[in-house]
Amino acid sequence: MFRLNSHLLRVFNGDLAQRLIGERPHRWALIPCCCRLLSTSPSSFAVMEGSTRVPANCQVVICGGGIIGSSVAYHLAERGWTDVVILEQGSLTCGTTWHSVGLVGRLRYSRTELKIVDYSRQLYERLEKEGHGLGWKQCGSLNVARTKDRLIDFKRKHAVAKTVGIEMHIVSPSEAKKLCPLMYTDDLEGAIWIPHDGVVTAPDVSLTLAKLAKEKGVKICEGVAVQKVVTDQGRVTVVETSHGKIKCEYFVNCAGQWARSVGKKTVPKAVKAPLHSCEHYYLITKPQEGVDPMMPVVRDYDGHVYFREWSGGILAGGFEPNPKACFHKGIPDKFEFQLLPSDWDHFQVLLDGIVHRIPLLSSAEVRQLINGPESFTPDSQWLLGKSPKVENYFIAAGMNSAGIVGAGGVGKYLAEWIVEGDTSLNLWAYDVRRFVRLHNNKKFLRDRMTEAFANHYLLKYPREEYKTGRKLRCSPLHTRLEVAGAVFGETMAYERAMYFQIEETSFGKETGAMWSWSKPCWFEAVQEEYWACKERVCLMDMSSFSKIEVRSRGDEATAYLQYLCSNNIDHEIGTIVHTGMQNRHGGFENDCTVARLDTNHYYIICPATQQTRAIAWMNKHLPADGSVQVTDVTSMFSGINLIGPHAQQLLADVSDFPTNKSAFRPMTVHIIDVGHASSIRAMRLTHTGEDGFILYIPSEYALHVYDTLMTAGKDYGIRNAGYYALRHLRIENFFAFWGLDLDDKTTPLECGRGFRTKLDENDNFIGKAALLEQRRVGVKRRFTQFLLDNYDVHKDLWPWGGEPIYRDGQFAGLTTTCGYGFTMDKMVCLGFVSQIDENGEMLTQTSINEWVMNKNAKYEIDIAGVRYPAKPGIFTQKMSFQVVEPLFVPAPNVSPTK
Known part of the structure; x- marks a missing residue:
């Protein structure tokens, strides 16, 4: 001792x-x-001479002295922002950073996340070469697959990694054995080898970043706790600490597993940071003969375990399928450099996987079983970005046990967000605005951890849903749809019928499982719903869509929306306008439908995923005088989509309002009665490209309206339809959805919506200058529809979005959403394509349409390593292809062709 x-x-x-x-x-x-x-390099710890004197003023206060807080401070300092203070309630790295195992692995689905983790790896390697002693070791990583489906998962990730320039190789079991002779490989289907992955000593990384930040002027205050974050008019003004008050311009919550409780310290209204702690186990053995110091990191996802070399022995841990949430009643005071009690019985499932994969460990002497807490989010994605309630409050937490590999990139892009006001990457998958208030409910978080933790290693198939925390937000129609055989998914915690089960189907027969990378179990059911929408009439519950009302006494509401919206919304009462709300770069902050109900009363519909984000954006730009009121009315109205050629007659049968197209024109709204219910906002649109109506019904009338329509529709062959049918219809008809196809980096000129902008009108709106400039110089990418050739929908692997697109053998973009076109009998993929130079930069083109549609261009889409020929164009109702909408015209003062 x-x-x-x-x-x-x-x-x-x-x-x-x-x-x-x-x-x-x-x-x-x-x-x-x-x-x-911890490493034995004293230089790494020189930064620990932190001060307990807090400054009266600073530009940025960072709460949390772990790896994330240190990285944010370092990257802010690199950008010249040195008036920064790190507040750590204990000592640097004393939270979860000190017991991190330090794995730097880059096997990821998302191209965005690949860029983030690849930057981290490059940063750590560079700092190591500069002599900072991070414990960086490029030993490579070997991820093994026990099943064919896991190997498909690897191949899909490999296809995306190649587009970022990350070297990966699919290897056979025998090749995997050569890379790691200690490993048992007889039960493997294959593996993926990433030679430039490695490991670090986590505390050394954190302390090095803190030291370098300090050298540039960043102040580090240890033993200083945040007691209150005071806001005024939606901005942080003062941070009250245990050692005094600090006035600041920005506050960054990097408190790790304490981030949720730090968010609650914001006054007058708490900031939501939905995460919860879980126990995370690993063991360390004494030195073992035959353990190579350069042994690769091994991850056996199907066995729930990972391994790395550690001081001549093996460090082995994992993510068990039956995790234990912890600290539900709060993290103990002074929980610094501490661990949780060991539970060998709970660890047994991991121990079984450990000794199975590396039999040598069955006789190894264990130094210690370590149980350290880690924090996880409800969807197992990072928690990054700006609070929707407080303009200058940022969060970087909920790293889901990937804090070390993510820290470098997260620090870089969060610093960019603070300094520049936005990021160069689309970070929507990690944005704090993807949640609603209920996601911060502590009991919900504890229950969801049983899946969020395990999902770190479990194989997740496309469209597979969480099972915990369900039936939180249900429309009044939920029980009716359950009886009708609905299979529900959830978005923003809202239950949505995805499809309806049918009898005597082949569900699971071809794949042997409910979920698959190939043709899904719901294919036949969605096919029936699709054709009912095309040939008869269907009802679809659309209640989950976000609904917002905007009002004013005078014309302030109109002026307000004209400034927010890129399309002209100042039309006669009863008009519906589809419009974007652009940011200063011209990208979509919101993609919505605006219905004018009265002179100064508007009803806005946008996707369910935008509920928090849309309200935050609109509130941010409200007039300071309070003349405009913005209200979230999502729960007040249910929505029923009435789709199909018989929809017009069916609605006429149950309403006293004429439904022919001369009386009820497309893209108009009327207040009508249906059955005995009144005050129903009926809109002639469907979001699918098919004729029909959406009825927005006061929620208390929803069941009556549904029953009335189902009864009256029997003679028309009415049936229920789910969101999968809507998705296949809209993909086939080339309808883009925000969050799936569009994001805050996409402009109307890039996705064929230039005709929906008022660029040549006198009205000013957010992003107009950027769009005018883009129209003048050209765009870098084009939203395009592809049909796959030489493709068998029943046998081949399906595209699910995120597949690389190649043009003449060169990477040109990624698919966004894909679906089977039943009318065309073809797989349809939507995605953005661009000309990319040798440095990976997209080139600006003034004639991108001609480039995309060049008849000599050869397109392919890579699905798990197999490239399928693809034909670009737009499918029309006449089942033909046509050149996409022209974006550019000879003179900048002439509007694009409509």
Whole structure:
């Protein structure tokens, strides 16, 4: 014990060592673990001479001195923002960073996430070469597959990784054995080898970044707790700490598993940071003969375990399928450099996987079983970005046990977000605005952790849904749809009927499982719903769509929306306009339908995923005088989509309002009665390209209206339809959806919606200058529809979105959404294509349509390593292809062709 204690005193800065050992002698039992997890490089710890004096003013306050807080501070300093203070309630790295295993692996689905983690790896390697002693070791990583489906998962990720320039190789079991001779491989289907992956010593990375930030002027205050974050008019103004108040311009919550409780300290209204702690186990063995210091990191996802070399022995841990949430009643005070009690019985499922994959470990002597808490989010994605309620409050937390590999890139792009006001990458998948209030409910979070934690290694198939935290938001029609055989998914916690089961189907027969990478189990059911929408009439519950009302006493509401919307909404009462709300770069902050109900009363519909984001954007731009009121009325109205050629006559049968197209024109809204119900907002549109109506019904009338339509529709062959049918219809008809196809980096000129902008009108709107400039110089990418050739929908792997698109053998973009076109009998893929130079930069083109549609161009779409020929164009109702809408005209003062 004495030897270990002396070692600790040499490793730590003296001040920290006295605090850790002298003041808290009861923690001696944890010191051996701490020693093994930290490097012996004293230079890494020089930063620990933190000050407890807090400045009265600064530009940025960062709460949290772990790897994320240090990275954000470092990258802010690199950008010249050095008036920054890190507040750490204990000592740097004392939270979850100190017990991190330090894996730097880059096997990811998303091209965006690949760029983030690849930047982290490059940063760590560079700092190591500069002599900072991060413990960086490029040992590579070997991810093994026990099943064919897992190997398909690897091949899909491999296809995307190639587009970023990350070297990966699919290898056979025998090749995997050569790369890691200790590994049992007889039960493997294959593996993926990533030679430039590696490992680091996590605390050294964090402390190095903090030290470099400090050298540039960043202040580090240890032993300083945030007690209150005070806001005024939607902005942080003062941070009250245990050592005084700090006035600041920005606040960044990097508090890790404490982030949720720090968010609650915001006054007068708390900031939501939905995450919850879980126990995370790994063990460390004593040195073993035959363990190569350069042994690759091994991940056996199907066995729930991972391995790395550690000081001549093996560190092995995992993500068990039956995790244990912890700290549900709060994290104990002074929880610094501490672990949780070990539970060997709970660890058994991981131990079985460990000794199965590396049999040598069955006789290894274990130094310690470590149980350290990690925080996870409800969807297992990071929690990044700006609070929807507080303009200058940023969050970087909920790293889902990927804090080390994500920290470098997260710090870079969050610093970019703070300094520039936005990011160069589309970070919507990680944006805090993807949640609603209920996601921060503590009991919901605890229950969801049983899946969110396990999903780190479980194989997740496309469209597979969470099972916990369900039936939170249900439309009044939910029970009716359940009885009718609905299979529900959830979006923003709202239950949505995805499809309706049919009898005597082949569900699961071809694949042997409910979920698959190939033709899904719901194919036949959606096919029936699709044709009912095309040939008869269907009802679709659209209640989950976000609904917003805008009102004013005078013409302020119109002026307000004219400034927010890129299309002209100032039309006669009863008119519906489809419009974007653009940001200053011209990208879509919102894609919505605006119905004018009265002179100064508007009803706005947008996708369910935009509920938090849309309200935040609209509130941000409200007139300061309070003349305009914006209200979220999502729960007040249910929505029924009435689709198909018989929809017009059916609605006429149950209403006293004429439904012919001369009386009820497309893209108009009327207040009508249906059956005995009144005050129904009926709109002639369907979001699918088919004729029909959407009825927005006061929720108390929803069941009556549904029953009335179903009864009256029997003679028309009415049936229920789900969101999958809507998706296939809209993809076939080339309708883009925000969050799936469009994002805040997409402009109307890039997706064929230039005709929906008022660029040549006198009205000013957010993003107009950027769009005018883009129209003048050209665009870098084009939203395009593709049909796959030489493709068998029943046998081949399906595209699910995110597949690389190649033009003449060169990477040109990614698919966004894909679906089977039943009318065309072809697989249809939507996606953006662009000309990309050797540095990976998209080139601006003034004639991109001609480039996309060049008859000599050869397109292919890569599905798990197999490239299928693809034909670009727009499918029309006449089943023919046509050149997409022209974007550019000879003179900039002439509007695009409508």
